[in-house]
Amino acid sequence: MLAVQCKMARAAIGWGVRDLAKEAGVSPDTIARLERGEELKASTIEAIRSALEAAGVQFIPENGGGVGVRLKGEKHDK
Secondary structure, eight states, X not given: OOHXXXXXXXXXXXXXXXXXXXXXXXXXXXXXXXXXXXXXXXHHHHHHHHHHHHTTEEEEOOSSSOOEXXXXXXXXXX
């Protein structure tokens, strides 16, 4: 997960830095460090990514159009 993906994901679901920090179990400063492009432990990044995915974010890898995020579509049981 890149810094820009974290920012885009938070915007997509309407979370602030504190919201994401709470859901990921990290400090708001840790989120700010990630979004500034500083290196974090892999386990910390995974916790942040998992919190965003649990909130409905999908991460899009580089595919010729650049990295990004999108929201999961709702599944219908019909």
